[in-house]
Amino acid sequence: MDKVKEEKYLVIKLTDIDNYLTRDEVVKLYSICDSINLGRLLNNKKINSYIVINEDEKYSEKVWDLILKN
Numbered sequence: 001m002d003k004v005k006e007e008k009y010l011v012i013k014l015t016d017i018d019n020y021l022t023r024d025e026v027v028k029l030y031s032i033c034d035s036i037n038l039g040r041l042l043n044n045k046k047i048n049s050y051i052v053i054n055e056d057e058k059y060s061e062k063v064w065d066l067i068l069k070n
Contacts, residue, residue: 011052
């Protein structure tokens with residue numbers, strides 16, 4: 001079975017949160033994140049941590065190639 005690129009995560013740059021959201025929006029966003037984390041814990045799932053690269057970086061294709069090979 002071939003591996004393919006799949007959009008399955010939402011990444012929001014922390015500086016974008018600070019620069020573009022109101023205080024109320026930030027509170028709502030973090031409340032949503034807390035709800036997701038609590039749900040994961042209640043389902044005996046760990047809270048994940050990820051390594052993220054921007055697709056427009058010159059090395060991103062090399063990273064994708066490494067991911068798809070493994």
